[in-house]
Amino acid sequence: MHIQAELISIGNELLSGQTLNTHGRDLGTALSTIGLHLSRDTTIGDDIPTIGSAIKEALARVDLVFVSGGLGPTIDDITRDALAELLQRKIILDSATVKKIETSFETKGRKMSLAATRQAQVLEGADVLNNSVGHAPGQRIETDEEKTLFVLPGPPNEFNAILNEEILPGLKLRYSDIKPLVIRFIRTQGIGESDIVTILEKAHFQPPEVDLGFYPGNGRVKIRLSSTADHEDRVLAAVAELRTLLADFIFSE
Incomplete structure (x- = not known):
C-alpha cells in the first residue's frame, strides 16, 4: 500500500516572504516515520476561489490532504469559508473550544471578544482536534469520496502540536500495516x-x-x-x- 498526502499552506504572508513556511519539512518528516509519503506541497494566498480549487484538485489526487493557515480571528482568515463553500457544509461553533478560549482569556484577566470566538468555528460534521498550545482547533473531515482532510492552524507550534498529538497517533493505527521507509x-x-x-x-x-x-x-x-x-x-x-x-x-x- 502506497499512501500519498498533499499539503496546502494558505497565507499571503507566506507568498510575500514575510513568514517562513516550515510545514512541508515538518509534515514530510512526520509522515515518513510511519511509512506515508508527502507527494506535493503547495502554497497559495488568501482567496476563497483559489483555496477551493486547490483543495478540490488535491482531493482528486490523493487520500490525505492537509490544509494549514487561515483559521485565526481576523477578516483575512477565510479557510473555513472556502471549505464550507467547497464541501457544502455549514460553519458552526464548537462549544468546547469556546469555553477553552474563554478560560484562556480569564486567566489573563481579559474578557473574551466576539472576534476571538471566530477561532472556535468548525465545519459541521468535522472531528475537532485539540490544540494544546493555541486557540483554533484542528479538524478532521471525511469526505463523501472517502478522502480525509486535515485542517490545521498556521503557526508552526500549533501546527506541530496538533499533528504530533492528535493526527499521527490516528494515522499510525489506521495504516498499521505500513512500515516506515x-x-x-x-x-x-x-x-x-x-x-x-x-x-x-x-x-x-x-x-x-x-x-x-x-x-x-x-x-x-x-x-x-x-x-x-x-x-x-x-x-x-x-x-x-x-x-x-x-x-x-x-x-x-
Missing part, C-alpha cells in the same frame, strides 16, 4: 556533485527499488538512499557499493 545517508566532502554523478554513471550504479537524492551545500554533498522496508537489503547493498566507489571522499554515514 528505510533511509540511509552518506556524506561526502572534497568532491562536487557532478563528479560524483560521473563516477556513478561509469560504474552503472543504478540500485533497483532504491531512490537516490543528492544534496550539495557548504562544499559537501549528502547522498540519500531510501526504499520500502521490504527492500532494506537493497539499500544496504547500495550503501556498501558507494563506500567502494566514493571511498576517498566519504566522511560519515
Whole structure:
C-alpha cells in the first residue's frame, strides 16, 4: 500500500516572504516515520476561489490532504469559508473550544471578544482536534469520496502540536500495516556533485527499488538512499557499493 498526502499552506504572508513556511519539512518528516509519503506541497494566498480549487484538485489526487493557515480571528482568515463553500457544509461553533478560549482569556484577566470566538468555528460534521498550545482547533473531515482532510492552524507550534498529538497517533493505527521507509545517508566532502554523478554513471550504479537524492551545500554533498522496508537489503547493498566507489571522499554515514 502506497499512501500519498498533499499539503496546502494558505497565507499571503507566506507568498510575500514575510513568514517562513516550515510545514512541508515538518509534515514530510512526520509522515515518513510511519511509512506515508508527502507527494506535493503547495502554497497559495488568501482567496476563497483559489483555496477551493486547490483543495478540490488535491482531493482528486490523493487520500490525505492537509490544509494549514487561515483559521485565526481576523477578516483575512477565510479557510473555513472556502471549505464550507467547497464541501457544502455549514460553519458552526464548537462549544468546547469556546469555553477553552474563554478560560484562556480569564486567566489573563481579559474578557473574551466576539472576534476571538471566530477561532472556535468548525465545519459541521468535522472531528475537532485539540490544540494544546493555541486557540483554533484542528479538524478532521471525511469526505463523501472517502478522502480525509486535515485542517490545521498556521503557526508552526500549533501546527506541530496538533499533528504530533492528535493526527499521527490516528494515522499510525489506521495504516498499521505500513512500515516506515528505510533511509540511509552518506556524506561526502572534497568532491562536487557532478563528479560524483560521473563516477556513478561509469560504474552503472543504478540500485533497483532504491531512490537516490543528492544534496550539495557548504562544499559537501549528502547522498540519500531510501526504499520500502521490504527492500532494506537493497539499500544496504547500495550503501556498501558507494563506500567502494566514493571511498576517498566519504566522511560519515
